[in-house]
Each structure stands twice: as structure tokens, then as C-alpha cells.
Amino acid sequence: MDKRKVLVIFGGMSTEHEVSRMSVTSILCNIDKNRYDVGVTGIDKDGTWLEYMGEYDKILNKNWKEYTKPINNLFEYISNFDIAFPVLHGLYGEDGTIQGLFELLKIPYVGCKVLSSSVSMDKAYTKILFDRANIPQLPYEYLYVDDNKNIKLIDKEFNELYDENDIITKVENKVGYPCFVKPSNSGSSVGIKKAESKEELLEAIKFASKYDKKILIEKGIDCREIESAILEENDEVKVSVLGEILAAGEFYTYESKYEDENSRLSIPAKVDKNVSDYIRDLAIKAFRAVDGKGLARVDFFIDKNTNKVYINEINTIPGFTNISMYPKLWENSGVSYTDLISKLIDNELYRS
């Protein structure tokens, strides 16, 4: 069989640009070269697409652009491939925008389609869908901050509330303290703060609004963090064993995710079988709720005080280094890293 041409794309304009360069290096070093002809494109932080010609491990270097050449006709360039594999995290990569480009070019691509990508990237909208699916979640509210720093809260029926004091009272009554304040479109914990008082809440809203005008405020709990991996194969949605994050630091911040060597993963997570079955079922339900395709990592909290399970979020392009949770969960479920990459590609190639 002829080798199929795969375009692997990394970098991007989001706050997770560097994380993408870590994910892609592992993917490129491990993708089955006997099966695929691999083309590599980097998107720089300004959004310029560059054909990458260098050695794979040099993508991690700050000067990776030295090993690239410009792409003259982007549409023509992309159309030369059989399939695209966007290894991009966050805005403009995981949020449906690049997926829309592939749709327009009629090129198959790995992972979630436009709708599932965009709703899963937006924490407030994912919550609305999870509510509809009766998946347990922590109490939350969301609001918008306008250019003049005024805030506007959106209630369950999409009514708008403008008075700042009323908004704070509503958040305090429904969510309370501590709470987590998150830019609705974000990832890798960027822009997230924990607030213990009204002053900290207002400060956290201001901070989060630097990253997104839409802000989610969620009840904070003392919790274990349990994650699951979804892989779709021949239209069957499969779920991995569970893993637990043992974060260094107060919560799982950007630094504890990528820089602190004391953060560890425990796989399989030490939870009772009935709890594990329950969480794995919820993960599949969550994937369906967002109309997911291909893959996702679905993250949960277990309240340490009550043992109650809550969904946290769904990531449609999860971290993908060979030591990241998503591939590790599959490895522990019997799918090697290289096979996982092949499955993700073939699942799309042979669908189209």
C-alpha cells in the first residue's frame, strides 16, 4: 500500500504554543514512518505558516524558525496531503477555527470537528451542554467583562444582569468561596486564579479578562484530579483506564504542569471499581454531549470531603508528549504510543 501523506502542524498563536512544540516533537519521533510520509508545518506566534525542514528535536529550540521555509500558496500546500494532524493546543488550533479551514479545503483531519472543538474550548458553553446531559458539575456562573471593565452576568435563561453588586451577591450565593475564576477560552491553567474573598474575586476577574472577555466562576473544592482518555475507532467510542494527577503546588498550575518535576501521574488511578466505571461512563457521555470525534481527554474531580465526582472539562487536543496523560492512559490500556498515533490517523483516513 502506498504511504499516506500526513501533514503534522505545530505551534500556533495560543498561550499554549510552547506546549504544542513539546507534544509534536514526541509525535514526530514516534509516528510510524513505514506507514506515513510526514510533512511538518510550524505556525509561529503571529500566525505565519512555515514548512519545517529541520530535525525533529530542534522544534523545541527557540530558534526553530531557522529550519523553515515560507509556504507560498498555503491552500495548495495543504491540499497536497491526504490528512492533517493539528497538534495545536488552545485558541486557533483546538477551538474549531483551523478545523473550519480543513473543512473548506475538504481535507480529512485528526480529531474533533468544528462544533465539538469550539464548544469544548469554551468552558462556559461546555458546562451548559454537560448540564443538559445531567453530568454532575460544581456550581458556576459566567460573565462578560467589556472594554470599559464593566461586568455583565448571564443567567441560566440567558438574561443579562448588569449591577456589579448584584452580580457579586449572586456569585457569592451560588458559588461561594473559595472559587476558581477562569477565562472561558483558555488552557494549561493560564489566566486562572483561586479567590477566597470579594476583593480576590474582583482581582481574579480582572486578571482572567486579559485572556478572554468571557469568564467562568466555579466553586472551588479540595479534590483529587482524575482523568480519562477517549479514542474513537470505527465509530466505537472507547475509554481508557483512569489516571490521577498528583500536582506539586496548591493546584495544577502551568508551572506544576510543565516545569515542576514533582508533579506526577498515577496510572491506573487508585479508585474503587464502581467509581472508575461510573467515571468512565460519564466520560463517554461527555464526549457525546459535545458531539466529539476521534479523541478527547475528559477530566474529573473527586471531592476529598464527600467523595462526590464532578466533571471538570474536556480537552479535544490533549497534551501529547510521550509522558503526557492522554498517551500514558492508552499505553496502560494496551495501546502503544506509535499505535495510538496510527489509530488516530487511520480512523479519519478510512472514514473518508
Ligand SMILES: Nc1ncnc2c1ncn2[C@@H]1O[C@H](COP(=O)(O)OP(=O)(O)O)[C@@H](O)[C@H]1O
Ligand atoms: N473548581 C475547582 N476546584 C478545585 N480546583 C480547581 C477547580 N477548577 C480548577 N481547579 C484547578 O485548576 C487547574 C486548571 O483548571 P482547568 O479548569 O482544568 O483549566 P485548564 O483548561 O487551564 O486546564 C485544575 O487542574 C485544578 O488543579
Ligand SMILES: [Mg+2]
Ligand atoms: Mg485542565
